[in-house]
Each structure stands twice: as C-alpha cells, then as structure tokens.
Amino acid sequence: MNSQPVLKVENLRTHFKLSKPHPFAEAPIVYALDGVSFEIKRGKTFGLVGESGCGKSTTALSVLRLVEPTSGSVKLKGTDICQLTRKELRHSRRFMQIIFQDPYSSMNPRTTAGEIIRSPLKILKIGTPQEQNDRVEELIKLVGLRPEQRNLYPHQFSGGQRQRICVARALAPNPDFIVCDEPVSALDVAIQAQILNLLMRLQREFSLTYLFISHDMAVIQHVCDHIAVMYLGKIVEKTNRRSLFLNVKHPYTKALLSAVPTTDIKTKRSSAPLKGDVPSPMNPPSGCRFHTRCHLAEACCFEEDPRLREILPDHWVACHLA
C-alpha cells in the first residue's frame, strides 16, 4: 500500500529553559527530549514506553507543536510542522489530534458533551451548524454513548465514558493522526480494555495512525505495531512488536519487561529489576545515560554515548554491549 509514512520525526529535540535562580546564574536547561527519530505508517500504531519523566509527554506535545521543539523536524504527510506559520499550523490541526491521560481535566467543565465534541468543528470551521450537529450525533454513537447524553456535563459521566467523549472529540475533524498520551492510565483496569478496543476498532475503520504513549508494557504489547523505548529523552530501543518481545536487547527494556507479570514474554538473558530513580534530565549522566542504573555497565559506557544501531533487521538498539 502507501509506503510514505504519515508521520516522520527526525532528530527532534525539546529543551526547556528554566528561570534563573539568581540574575548572574546560567538558566538551567531541562533536556526533556534529546534527539528522537521515528516514523509511523498509515493505519499503524507506534508505541512510546518508558518510566515517568523520560519525556513521553514532551514528545507528544512537541510532535503537535503544543510546545515548541528546539530543533529537528516533524513531517505530517510530508509537510514539516515545525516550519509552519501560526496560521498554517492552526489550519493543519484538523489532521492531527490528541487524547490526554485524564479525560476529566482535558474537558472544559462548563460545556456539555455535545459542545465538547463539536468544539473542533467550530474552531476549525468545518461544516454548517446543521452538519456539525449531525456529525456530533454520529460520533456519540460511534464511541458507544447514547444520543441523549450529549446534553450532560463532564462530571455526570464515568471515567470511561469521559474518555469516550475525548475520543469522539479527537475524531470529529476526521484526522489522519492521533496522539494518545496514556489514554487509559487514569482509568480503572476493568475499563482500560474497553477503551483500548474502541481505539483499535476506530483505527481499523478509519485507517487512523496513532502515536500511543504508555508506561505500561502490557498495554503497549496489546496495541502497538512498532515500539520505541525511551530513557531520559532518548530512544534506547526501537523495533516491531514481535522482535521487541522476542529479541529484547537493551538492559533497560529488559528491566521494564521483567516487571510485566505476563507469561508469553521470553526474556533471553536474565535481567535485574530497575534500582534507583531516573536521574534528572537537567544534567543527564555522561556517556550512556542509563549507566547509573545498568548492571552491565562497563568503562566505555561512562564515556561514550551509544548510537542507535540496527542490530537485527528493523531492530535498533543504543547499547555498547548489544
């Protein structure tokens, strides 16, 4: 089929400059996202996984230019988002949408479900009021809510229903690409599967392209075609689902997988569980950023930053020992 990727991210960096502690100090810089590249084909789901604070949300927001990336490029269907003017950017928002972790806080509490789902159509001036109205009705059914629920306010829904509203809102302008930033992490475990299945059904129906973010390996394994493991703003391992769970190479990925209590994951080498905390992205460790927590670390790891290398076909790893 169409082989041009819907999204192509190249060497994306986002550094946050914090305010100076005193007037003569250098402003501290958070290297939240530090050179990330990946691409996603139409109709596929690309997963980003990693611990809290490793830069997953920053990637999500940078890709949509909701925070300004420091450098790099993000090509959506061939156009570089980073080069667009504000007006052009607003215009291209109809092709890219986002679903947030906490559905309640991502909806204006003073508007009804119907108004919320309609808002992207209104903002982007898509269709006549009557057409917008019909579209809202269609979307409400599509995500499994009842038509009369459109007049209710966010607090009158359950967590799962709220996320359905957010899904409908993201779907409203008929986007090609949707970022799902931990879309089920705030939900009851029992509800998570429902929302995941909804997302996957919609993907098949509308050949949607997802950037799917989660810290939960089991969820990632369930929904993603390609997976990148992030650590301190960098991708340390990137491959397809099969190869990741079959040929896992990076010690960090292994540690993440060892925490998943499923049986069908074969970790070839034994791996130690993760110890300690993620170091601060304000002054990341020298060499391999993972060396402070890696049980395999050797002298070279402290000095040289391992490049992402293709070790097996379509299986990229950034580790000196892989």
Add this chain to the structure above:
Amino acid sequence: MSNTTNVTSMEVEYRPDRPLVEIWRMFFANKAAVFGLVLWTLIIFTAFLGPVIYSTDPFDLVGAPMEPPGEEFLLGTDYLGRDILAGIIHGASVTLAIGFSATIFTVIIGVTIGVLAGYYGGWVDTVLMRVTEFFQVLPALLFAMVLVSLFTASLYLIVLAIAVVTWTGIARLTRAEFMKIKEREFVLAERAMGARNTRIIWKVILPNALPPLIVTMALGVGVAILFEAALSFLGLGDPNAYSWGYMIGSSREYIWDSWWAVTFPGFAIFLTVLGISLIGDGLNDALNPKLREL
C-alpha cells in the same frame, strides 16, 4: 508512575459546573444571604416603583425646615424643608445607578488588565502589575477626591473616579484565576484543536473564572456606594443628583439640630451595603462549596 485506578478522588473535588438549581439551593439555605436578598428586593422595588407611588420631588421645599419625623413628614424634613422620605425613595435609584455603573467600569478596567497580565504573562504581566501596584498604594479616597475636584463634579466623573481607584482588586483576582486556569489541561486541549487566544480567553477561561469574580463584583457595588457617599459627605458629590450620599453631605452641618436628616439616609446606605455583602458571601459559599468546608 501515574496512578491507574484512582479516578474517584477527582470526582468529589470542586465542581464549577454544578447546575444552577444546586447553587440556588445552597444560596437559599443560607439565612443571612436570604436576608440580604430580601433587603435588595425591597431596595430595587423602591428604586423602580417608589417614585411612582410617592411622587414628591426630593428637591422641592415642601415643609418647614428641620421638621422632626412625624405625621406630616414620616422621616422629617432637612434644613431647607425638603422631605427626607422623598429623598430616600428617589435617592435609591440614583445610589444604585452609581453603584452599578461604577462596578461596570471597575470590571471593564480590572478584567482587561487582569486577563492580559494573567494570560500572556512575561513582560506584559510585569508591566501591568507595576501599574496595578502603583494604583494600589495610592490612598483611594484621597485620589478620588483629587480627581473629582480637578473637574466639575458630575455623576459620570464620580463613577469614573470610583472605578479608577477600585479596579485593582478585580485585576489581581482575574490575573490569579487566569494564571491558574490557563495551566489546566482543557486549555491545552483547546490549543490542540487550533483555538485562537481570543476564544481561549473569553469562551474557555473566563467562564471558568467567573464564580469568584461574581462575588467580588457584588461586593464592589457596595464599595462603590460607600465611595459615593464618602465623596458626597465631603461635599464633592454631584449637587444635581439626589443620592443618599448627597443627603448626608448637605445636612451634615445640621446634625445636632436635625439628626434625622443624616441618620435615615445613612441607615439606607448601611442596609444596602449590608445586603449586598450578605448576598456576596452567600454567593461565595454557594459557588465554591469546597471553600466553606476549609
């Protein structure tokens, strides 16, 4: 890592979106607030229908000077022989008009400055907050007096002077609310949908910032009425507008000989300001139920 199950904790939190019915119920459960509402219903009734029912012109010299309250003049007459009751009734609309229009100006200035500072932040905020602080440290009444006495006193000027010295509170509150709300995720969601700043400010953030602003506006009406009374008392009121403040101001020299000429309008002002304060407090509790429990 983020919590996976605990959504219920969010559901009991402050809900700015509770239906109006519930807000009203809470308001009416508050006896003091209901008393304030009754007072204000009476005052507004007086302002609109009073002059029709009791048509004596307050400027007319209808009786002997300084006649004490009695059968002919229920609340007595002032030093010129003007009917105090007529003054109270006709002054109600003037006083309310001043209170409301000054509050409208206060809100226009305060909200504009607060929105710009809170939403845009950075140097815009720094500059506007310096200006706000400057106005805050000025002695308000003195500054209003200077403004009014520089030009010929008219109702418009008084209203404007009151707004100029009282907008800082609204500005600071608006700024604080905007700084808080603009960080909420639904504002990010709006930007993700391509919303412009104008929409985000007026249609998304402002409605969510409204409850505390409404309370402050209500109290602002009381403050404006008191300001007008103070200016009138000092002889800086509009001599052509028969407000309660004007009544006190014109009779203050005769307070020992005709206590009624200043006491009744004073009492009217007291009840009006008390009423609006009680309403404001009641609204505050009804709109932010969480605050009351703290």
